[in-house]
Amino acid sequence: MSQFTSESIFAEAAGWNLWDVNVRVGPSGIHGELALEMPALLEEMKRYFIRAAIAMHGTAAEYDAAVGNEALSRISASELIPAWTPLPDRESIEQLARRRPRAVRLMPRNPNHNFPVTPWGAGELLEYLQAGKVVTLIAREDIEWEALVKVLESFPGLTLVLLDVGYRADRYLFPLLERFPNLYFDSATYLAHRQLEAFVDRFGPDRVLFGSRLPLFTPAASLAVLSSMRVSDAARLAVAGGNLRRLLAVAEQSAKA
Amino acid sequence: MRSPIPTVDAHGHLRIGVRFPYKTEPRDMIAVMDSLNIEFVAVTASLACWNDARSGNEQVDQVLRQHGKRFRGYVTVNPHVPGEAIAEVERWRHFHTPPLIKLHPSVQQYAVDGPKYLPVWDYANQTGAVVLVHTWQSHPHCGPLLFPKLARAHPKASILLGHSGVTWRGYEQAMEAAANISNLYLELSGSQRHRSMLERCVHRIGAERLVFGSDMPALEAASTLADVLTAAIGDAEKEAILRHNFLRLLGEA
Numbered sequence: 001m002s003q004f005t006s007e008s009i010f011a012e013a014a015g016w017n018l019w020d021v022n023v024r025v026g027p028s029g030i031h032g033e034l035a036l037e038m039p040a041l042l043e044e045m046k047r048y049f050i051r052a053a054i055a056m057h058g059t060a061a062e063y064d065a066a067v068g069n070e071a072l073s074r075i076s077a078s079e080l081i082p083a084w085t086p087l088p089d090r091e092s093i094e095q096l097a098r099r100r101p102r103a104v105r106l107m108p109r110n111p112n113h114n115f116p117v118t119p120w121g122a123g124e125l126l127e128y129l130q131a132g133k134v135v136t137l138i139a140r141e142d143i144e145w146e147a148l149v150k151v152l153e154s155f156p157g158l159t160l161v162l163l164d165v166g167y168r169a170d171r172y173l174f175p176l177l178e179r180f181p182n183l184y185f186d187s188a189t190y191l192a193h194r195q196l197e198a199f200v201d202r203f204g205p206d207r208v209l210f211g212s213r214l215p216l217f218t219p220a221a222s223l224a225v226l227s228s229m230r231v232s233d234a235a236r237l238a239v240a241g242g243n244l245r246r247l248l249a250v251a252e253q254s255a256k257a
Numbered sequence: 258m259r260s261p262i263p264t265v266d267a268h269g270h271l272r273i274g275v276r277f278p279y280k281t282e283p284r285d286m287i288a289v290m291d292s293l294n295i296e297f298v299a300v301t302a303s304l305a306c307w308n309d310a311r312s313g314n315e316q317v318d319q320v321l322r323q324h325g326k327r328f329r330g331y332v333t334v335n336p337h338v339p340g341e342a343i344a345e346v347e348r349w350r351h352f353h354t355p356p357l358i359k360l361h362p363s364v365q366q367y368a369v370d371g372p373k374y375l376p377v378w379d380y381a382n383q384t385g386a387v388v389l390v391h392t393w394q395s396h397p398h399c400g401p402l403l404f405p406k407l408a409r410a411h412p413k414a415s416i417l418l419g420h421s422g423v424t425w426r427g428y429e430q431a432m433e434a435a436a437n438i439s440n441l442y443l444e445l446s447g448s449q450r451h452r453s454m455l456e457r458c459v460h461r462i463g464a465e466r467l468v469f470g471s472d473m474p475a476l477e478a479a480s481t482l483a484d485v486l487t488a489a490i491g492d493a494e495k496e497a498i499l500r501h502n503f504l505r506l507l508g509e510a
Contacts, residue, residue: 004261004495006487034452191448193474198279221450224483227258
């Protein structure tokens with residue numbers, strides 16, 4: 001049909017060992033056919049050379065955290081690293097611990113989750129995630145800036161990845177990155193003109209992780225940013241997956257300990 | 258990443274640094290355009306959209322004089338100063354034939370179908386102008402569904418629905434608006450690149466009425482470019498969207 005495909009346009013990405021921090025799997029009552037079950041999701045990832053992804057489950061987002069986690073536990077694919085969705089109560093934390101998590105997705109402002117992501121409202125959960133070096137994902141729309149500061153001040157060892165930060169937030173994001181060394185963000189919505197390139201020029205490549213928002217959005221958008229930025233090969237590879245693998249390796253070591 | 262199709266870009270800005278502060282000078286834009294294989298971008302001055310149309314249009318004039326091969330210029334008009342809009346399009350008529358006109362009803366806080374814009378629409382109809390209008394889903398000043406009546410009343414103007422309403426629902430509104438009206442076009446720049454939306458647009462209204470735009474140097478041109486290039490549509494359709502359709506509207510095909 002077309003000689004120009006994702007595989008040809010992004011051919012160089014075949015060698016990047018691309019890992020995606022921002023993916024969801026499973027059904028949706030909101031997004032209809034854009035939602036993908038595991039086999040179709042893996043096919044789409046393959047089209048864009050995404051070798052692995054941290055994935056949350058659509059049922060956890062749209063219905064119930066525990067039901068979504070159970071659905072996620074039934075998915076067996078080496079390419080998908082589960083992002084469990086815990087609630088802050090002790091039973092949920094104990095269930096999470098039994099799963100030996102490497103990554104979680106907190107959705108405190110989601111009406112189906114609905115908890116204060118504060119030391120007084122989720123302190124035990126955050127303490128657990130900090131102690132286990134669990135990669136903790138939270139979307140920007142799920143936490144106010146001041147609440148984020150409070151979490152980072154109270155749990156300085158927590159590995160926190162801010163997702164979907166958007167392209168208008170640098171004057172908020174930069175001071176926090178300078179102040180909190182365990183804060184990271186993903187590139188899925190970091191789509192302003194030469195924004196990622198300028199970020200790497202200023203901060204280096206170590207604090208940003210490739211994200212796509214598959215399957216609701218095309219990976220072409222953020223992959224194009226990664227591909228077209230004028231930085232060193234080492235910097236590109238760090239954003240493409242090196243940074244995420246480093247964080248996950250720390251979490252895995254902690255889980256084994 | 259580099260476009261294998263030499264691309265022309267229907268939606269750009271000049272000096273938007275107050276909001277998007279990275280590498281926004283024309284020479285920086287040209288370097289990015291070279292790396293992505295974008296031959297030229299049609300620009301409006303951000304100053305003209307947000308605050309001072311006359312001074313902003315002067316910026317466009319300067320850039321066209323310095324880099325005429327790499328830019329085309331929209332005349333941006335302010336509907337709120339009586340007589341200024343037509344005076345501006347006349348003042349800068351040398352920018353392009355047919356005229357390129359930019360309206361930003363959202364920041365100008367005035368409905369695209371309001372009476373203050375009517376002289377501009379009449380001018381556009383008389384001259385066969387290409388009119389790029391910022392749109393957003395269901396926006397009271399620039400929602401896509403405001404446009405069918407305008408387009409029918411001004412059939413010789415070619416109207417680009419800037420950003421195609423932006424969101425998933427906005428795109429659906431833009432397609433609904435343009436479905437049966439041949440002088441409405443969907444301009445594709447935007448930050449919400451939903452999977453499969455390009456294919457839906459081609460299926461619903463045809464590739465010949467989709468026009469590539471980047472919104473540089475606000476948004477990253479590579480993102481929209483890659484969305485088109487990797488879509489499950491034919492090569493001829495990609496070439497039409499990325500190049501031929503806008504050249505045809507400009508009379509440069």
